[in-house]
Amino acid sequence: MSPLATPVTFARSGKVAPTATLKSAMTERLCTYDQDNLDERGKPTPEYEHLYKVWGEGKIGVIVLGNIPIDREGLEAKKNAIIDARSPWDPVAAFKPVIAAAKAHGSLVIGQLTHGGRQVSEEVTKTPVSSSDLQCPPLGGMTFAKPRPLTVPEIDGLVKAWGYGAKVLYEAGADGAQMHSAHGYLLSQFLSGRVNQRTDDYGGSLENRFRIVKRVVEEMRRQVPDEKFILSIKINSADFSDGGLTLEESRQVCIWLDEMGLDLIELSGGTYESMAFEHKKESTKAREGYFVEFSEAIRPHIKTAKLAVTGGFRSKKAMDDAIEKGVTDIIGLARPLTAEPHLIRDMIDGKTQAARDSKMPPPLSTGASIMQIGNMSRGEPIADLNDEKVVQEIVAALTGQAPEKKQGQETSSYEKSENKL
Structure with a gap:
């Protein structure tokens, strides 16, 4: 049997993923949104449900919904799914059909709970919060307001909000919850020695910077005491920025989380300031995974949790090799x-x-993937990024420039679709 097809049993929960694979959380942008009425933000739609029905048919071991902000103003982007106790609609009823659709063919389903922190676009909020007041630089046409540091009572409230998010997922039928502590979002901002300039119990030493993550784990388990519910984290193997989270620090955090009883640790890397979805070393290209060398440095120190590595894998051979050689448990x-x-x-x-x-x-690439997600959600043909005409049209749509057309050139399936940004 191919290592990719081998079931994976999580030691703490006893849950079994049917294959050694994971669909990592991505921004779907398919839920309700209103700029002024926060009550109308984040409710799952039929398109959101259909998207996960399609992925649920694909023999994916673990499907991660995401990312789901636990605060109506802490969005990664407009139209995120949201779980916030202040919203008037019932989140359990709203997420239940989505989770059922994703689980219909045997996949495990967990929801990724997040907060954008300083990486919330100015279009969403002019008053972002973070570990400290260090402003996020512009990226891809997005600009970010200067954040203010969270107060300790506000941190207390967000910890409870993460626990509430886990409880909603549990009651809606999910197999677990994942904290998003990668890619420069709020928990990642606390872990970063560069971004976190606090001088209280949540700043300074790695142990202090880890404190909010530790509290979130404890609160999720308090609100969902059922040990069959998977607790997970997505964390940077490194931030790839001066003064940011280092490999050594990431390894120590993973050791602490393993000791705390997490079932699944997903490794990624980078932030908005230091994108890491590329090979940092020539030596990793043949192995495809961007973070395989980081995984090799961390995995020997993890005793019970399963390790997933996300980013860069494209061929079945490279995926099988990574599992077979013990680089990771899950692709x-x-x-x-x-x-x-x-x-x-x-x-x-x-x-x-x-x-x-x-x-x-x-x-x-991210914008193109969002378009493809839109295609899937409406049952349209998925834009083929290997087709130069389609790519030209999508680039034009994303950059606001009209594509050049040769006389007699046919209209592509993408241009005919409804999926325009």
């Missing part, structure tokens, strides 16, 4: 599954050996 995939939602199933069934190539310029 995490993101963008390849917006292009081919059933890629894992097709690999396991022998229909393909690798993800389809993409001709999309790397800086625009």
Whole structure:
């Protein structure tokens, strides 16, 4: 049997993922949003449910919903799904059909709970919060207001909000909850020695910077005492920025989390300031995974939790090799599954050996994946990023420039679709 197709049993919860694969959390932007009425933000839609129905058909071991802010103003982007106790609608009823659709064919489903912190666009809020007042620089056309440091009572409130998010997911039928502590979001901002300039119990030493993460784990377990409920984290293997979280610090945090009883640790890397979705070393290119060397440095120190590595994997051979050689327990995939939602199933069934190539310029890959998610949610053909005409049209849509057309050139399936940003 291919290592990719091997079931994975989580030691603490006893839950079994049918394959050694994970769909990493991505921004879907398919839920309700109102700029002024916070009560109308974040409710799942039929399109959101259909998206997870499609992914649920793909033999994915663990499907991660995400990312789901636990604060109506702490969004990663407009139209995020949200779990906030202040919202008037019933979140359990709203998420239950989504989770059921994703679990219909045997996948485990966990929800990623997050807060954008200083990485919340000015279009969403002019008053972001963070560990301290260090402003996030502009990125990809987005600008960010200068944040103010959270007060200790506000931290207390957010800890309870993460616990409430886990409770909602549990009651809605999810198998677990994941804290988003990677990519420069709020928990990552606390862990970073560069961004976190606090002088109280939540700043300074790594142990202090870890305090909020520790409290969130404890609160999620307090509100969901059922040990069959998976607790997980997505964490940077490193921030790749001066003064940011280092590999050594990440390893220590993973050791603490393993000792606290987490079932799943997902490794990624980078922040808005230091994107890491590329190879930092030539030595990793043949192995595909961006963070395989970091995983090799961390995994020997983890006693019970399963480790997933997300980023860079494209071929079945590289995925099988990473599992077989003990680099990771689980392969995490993101963008390849917006292009081919059933890629894992097709690999396991022998229909393909690798993800389809993409001709999309790397800086625009996230925008292109969001478009593909939109295609999937409406049952439209998925934009083929290996088709130069489609790529040209998407680049034009994302940059606001009209694509050049040669006389007699046919209209692509993307241009005919409703999926325009």
